[in-house]
Amino acid sequence: MSQTPISQLFSQERPLLSVEFFPPKSDDALEKLIESADDLAFYQPDFVSVTYGAGGSTRDRSAKACELLRDEHEFNIMPHLTCVGASRDELAVTVNGLYESGYRNIMALRGDPPKDSPSFVVAENGFAYASDLVAFIKELHPDISIGVAGYPEKHPEAADLSTDLRNLKTKVDAGASFITTQLFFDNSDLYRFLEEADKLDISVPVIPGLMPVLSLKQVKRITSMCGASLPAELEKHLNLAGDNDELVRQIGIRWATEQLQDLIEQGLPGVHLYALNRSDVATELMSAFRSSVE
Numbered sequence: 001m002s003q004t005p006i007s008q009l010f011s012q013e014r015p016l017l018s019v020e021f022f023p024p025k026s027d028d029a030l031e032k033l034i035e036s037a038d039d040l041a042f043y044q045p046d047f048v049s050v051t052y053g054a055g056g057s058t059r060d061r062s063a064k065a066c067e068l069l070r071d072e073h074e075f076n077i078m079p080h081l082t083c084v085g086a087s088r089d090e091l092a093v094t095v096n097g098l099y100e101s102g103y104r105n106i107m108a109l110r111g112d113p114p115k116d117s118p119s120f121v122v123a124e125n126g127f128a129y130a131s132d133l134v135a136f137i138k139e140l141h142p143d144i145s146i147g148v149a150g151y152p153e154k155h156p157e158a159a160d161l162s163t164d165l166r167n168l169k170t171k172v173d174a175g176a177s178f179i180t181t182q183l184f185f186d187n188s189d190l191y192r193f194l195e196e197a198d199k200l201d202i203s204v205p206v207i208p209g210l211m212p213v214l215s216l217k218q219v220k221r222i223t224s225m226c227g228a229s230l231p232a233e234l235e236k237h238l239n240l241a242g243d244n245d246e247l248v249r250q251i252g253i254r255w256a257t258e259q260l261q262d263l264i265e266q267g268l269p270g271v272h273l274y275a276l277n278r279s280d281v282a283t284e285l286m287s288a289f290r291s292s293v294e
């Protein structure tokens, strides 16, 4: 598949399907991940996004993962890019490199601070906010389609949802073509977010992000980091399943599938899957997506 700007895909009749990978810590695990991505190709995701870490080796593996997913599976790739620890000159080198390699999409993020740092620190001659990175990329390559992050339950650092949405509006006005949301487990949180975004004339497509729960411990860690809440009903089911990993997996996939079906029925322009590098999980949800849209 040629690298197509995602902004051009929203005119197609059916909603978009995308899936996110994070580069594993070792080269061996990366090779295995790329092999397992074969299963996903059957479901023809409209794009595959690859996260970008705070450290040097992670960054190299992000680039490698993008390249392998593109060259071996012909996926339309959206590399992520953050402002963490990078000056404008360094960011320009990265953006130009991605462009010269043929990529036409970038997810522009401020990024989370590295583990040893309690809060985000602006790099010397770097950017403080994702909106600055969006404007920068837009100026370098106006034909790159830029995605930005949205937070149905607000970003953890934001005072409230309306403040966070005003900042989201700044990102959109800087040149973002669409928004991918943080994971959430209660669709009413997303619908409230969309209503409030509409009041601010945020009119670019919003792709909701879904993550199936695979263990209670894992979901508690992730939700505490990203500020998403775990509905009491889901938590109750997970507690009842206890250490039965297969039951937990089934509960997680069923919950995400029901969310997905409702989002499609409500006419959302796509669904983004945080499949945690598990191609078995991704394919189950992709199959549910295909059944919902056909």
Ligand SMILES: Cc1cc2nc3c(=O)[nH]c(=O)nc-3n(C[C@H](O)[C@H](O)[C@H](O)COP(=O)(O)OP(=O)(O)OC[C@H]3O[C@@H](n4cnc5c(N)ncnc54)[C@H](O)[C@@H]3O)c2cc1C
Binding pocket: 050, 051, 052, 053, 054, 080, 081, 082, 107, 108, 109, 110, 111, 112, 113, 128, 129, 130, 131, 148, 149, 150, 155, 156, 157, 158, 163, 164, 165, 167, 168, 170, 171, 180, 181, 182, 183, 209
């Ligand atoms: C879909 C998605 C993909 C992600 N991928 C990655 C990844 O690959 N790598 C990674 O490290 N992290 C990733 N993250 C996490 C993300 O980097 C963090 O949530 C980070 O803390 C914020 O990034 P942002 O781009 O939303 O920042 P911003 O949009 O810059 O917002 C950060 C905070 O600053 C506030 N803010 C924004 N602009 C202003 C302003 N002008 N004045 C005052 N306050 C402002 C916002 O309200 C918010 O509280 C991802 C998140 C999502 C939802």
